[in-house]
Amino acid sequence: MKRENLMLMAVLLAVVVLFLSAIAGTIIYCNRVISAGNSKIASLNAQIASLNSQMTNLTSVNIVTALGVTEVPANSPNNYPTQLLYNHLYISGSVTNTGEGTAYNAGLHVVAREADGKVEVDMTVPLVGPQNESGNEITDFAPVFGTDAKTQIYGNDSLRLGNLFSGQTLSISLGIFHEGTVTNWTITPVWTLTPIPTTLFLTPKPTPTPKVITVITSVTFNNQNYEFGTGGASESIPDTSMAVGANYTLVIKVTDYEASNQSVTLGMVGFRESYSGTDKVVSLSPSVTGLEISPSGNGLTVAWNVEALSVGAANPVLTITPSTDNYYFQNATLSFPVTVK
Amino acid sequence: MFACVSSYYFYAITSQDLKFAQLNTQEQTLKVQIAKLKIANLTTALQENEIVTSDYAATKSIPYNYLYVSGTVTNTGEGNAFNAGLHVDAYSAAGSIEINMTFPLSGGTFGTDSRTDAYAASPQYSSTGSGPSLQLGKLAAGETVEVNIQIFHEGVVTNWTVTPVWTNPQ
Numbered sequence: 088m089k090r091e092n093l094m095l096m097a098v099l100l101a102v103v104v105l106f107l108s109a110i111a112g113t114i115i116y117c118n119r120v121i122s123a124g125n126s127k128i129a130s131l132n133a134q135i136a137s138l139n140s141q142m143t144n145l146t147s148v149n150i151v152t153a154l155g156v157t158e159v160p161a162n163s164p165n166n167y168p169t170q171l172l173y174n175h176l177y178i179s180g181s182v183t184n185t186g187e188g189t190a191y192n193a194g195l196h197v198v199a200r201e202a203d204g205k206v207e208v209d210m211t212v213p214l215v216g217p218q219n220e221s222g223n224e225i226t227d228f229a230p231v232f233g234t235d236a237k238t239q240i241y242g243n244d245s246l247r248l249g250n251l252f253s254g255q256t257l258s259i260s261l262g263i264f265h266e267g268t269v270t271n272w273t274i275t276p277v278w279t280l281t282p283i284p285t286t287l288f289l290t291p292k293p294t295p296t297p298k299v300i301t302v303i304t305s306v307t308f309n310n311q312n313y314e315f316g317t318g319g320a321s322e323s324i325p326d327t328s329m330a331v332g333a334n335y336t337l338v339i340k341v342t343d344y345e346a347s348n349q350s351v352t353l354g355m356v357g358f359r360e361s362y363s364g365t366d367k368v369v370s371l372s373p374s375v376t377g378l379e380i381s382p383s384g385n386g387l388t389v390a391w392n393v394e395a396l397s398v399g400a401a402n403p404v405l406t407i408t409p410s411t412d413n414y415y416f417q418n419a420t421l422s423f424p425v426t427v428k
Numbered sequence: 429m430f431a432c433v434s435s436y437y438f439y440a441i442t443s444q445d446l447k448f449a450q451l452n453t454q455e456q457t458l459k460v461q462i463a464k465l466k467i468a469n470l471t472t473a474l475q476e477n478e479i480v481t482s483d484y485a486a487t488k489s490i491p492y493n494y495l496y497v498s499g500t501v502t503n504t505g506e507g508n509a510f511n512a513g514l515h516v517d518a519y520s521a522a523g524s525i526e527i528n529m530t531f532p533l534s535g536g537t538f539g540t541d542s543r544t545d546a547y548a549a550s551p552q553y554s555s556t557g558s559g560p561s562l563q564l565g566k567l568a569a570g571e572t573v574e575v576n577i578q579i580f581h582e583g584v585v586t587n588w589t590v591t592p593v594w595t596n597p598q
Contacts, residue, residue, distance in 0.1 A: 121441065124444040131451040142461060142465070253508050255571070
């Protein structure tokens with residue numbers, strides 16, 4: 088073989104070796120890059136799993152119930168008035184949200200059957216208890232529901248579901264009137280993790296913007312008139328020792344309002360007791376449907392659904408009648424902020 | 429051959445980069461959501477009145493004046509507020525501080541020293557013979573509570589600040 092050919096062969100061999108080395112080097116380098124990338128992806132996946140777990144914990148809801156359920160026959164002597172037309176399933180006790188998140192649209196799904204298996208109750212009721220704390224036996228009833236038009240004759244409270252906050256416990260006391268006699272039942276807490284159950288809407292609906300209610304209202308209390316303009320205001324009540332047996336009546340006059348399902352709240356901050364002995368007695372007499380009274384400490388807050396008030400008329404909404412001389416107003420304020428319920 | 433090897437690794441590394449970007453976005457989104465869920469924000473609608481007990485027939489037998497704080501506190505944040513309360517500072521006209529305490533949102537009648545504490549825990553104000561606990565509680569996201577706090581104290585206070593306090597979830 089000629090010397091030139093040998094040289095050419097050597098050069099070619101060197102080129103091939105270099106080429107193969109370049110490929111091998113590239114493969115090794117790229118494998119390392121990909122391996123490092125896979126480690127990084129694994130690390131990110133682990134971090135995301137950890138974050139998802141935190142999210143789950145922070146938004147988790149768990150409703151624990153402690154409920155008693157009784158089928159109350161129509162002729163039970165404990166009914167008021169006695170001898171009702173229908174039996175009712177009475178549910179009482181408490182529910183607690185032991186999770187970290189808010190339970191939206193929380194309620195109890197009740198299914199009750201007759202002995203032969205016929206379903207008489209299959210509905211979801213809100214987490215509700217006694218409607219007010221007035222001490223008035225006639226109005227201090229538990230919310231009641233019916234399963235059809237006939238069994239709703241004893242009242243049919245709103246089935247609108249509410250929220251149960253993290254750690255919150257609610258007292259439950261409600262009755263479900265129904266046909267027949269049920270002998271077995273299941274009570275299951277239900278809720279959603281978002282304020283509006285997405286399954287309700289096949290296509291997204293815009294959330295209606297609550298209208299700010301416009302109310303022009305005057306309040307008469309203890310023979311003194313207080314004028315409130317659009318959007319509410321605050322007025323001072325003169326210091327008053329409340330006479331035993333006298334009736335102090337709040338009269339609200341609503342001139343106009345817009346929108347529905349609104350409430351107006353009247354706060355009487357300075358409604359006081361001179362001491363908190365056991366003989367304190369005050370009668371709070373509501374006279375409109377939907378009145379909520381929550382006396383607490385040295386204040387009193389009352390709220391009305393504005394639709395329960397007659398527009399243009401004087402609505403006597405609350406009468407306070409002290410039975411002892413322990414009650415008085417001091418540095419009191421009637422505040423009438425108009426709120427969106 | 430070199431072209432095939434290069435193409436293979438180019439696509440492998442490119443798809444990895446794409447996945448990095450997706451995972452990084454997902455991670456950032458989750459971090460932002462979690463950060464929101466860990467932030468509470470308490471807003472208040474409160475009234476405060478200094479009750480000079482000697483000024484009124486019904487309260488003249490009470491030996492101490494009291495600051496009465498009432499209204500509502502709402503957690504407008506997305507996270508639960510732990511150790512939630514109202515910090516109250518109140519000063520006399522001379523500038524001396526008479527109240528410097530944090531009260532729970534559960535409210536009640538409190539004192540600011542041993543004498544006013546004893547009075548707040550007396551049978552006139554407590555059926556149990558003891559004052560309410562100062563233990564702070566939790567206010568869940570979106571929750572509103574009504575607050576009624578009476579603070580017996582020495583002297584007369586003429587100006588004050590009431591500030592909501594809380595700790596965010598860990």
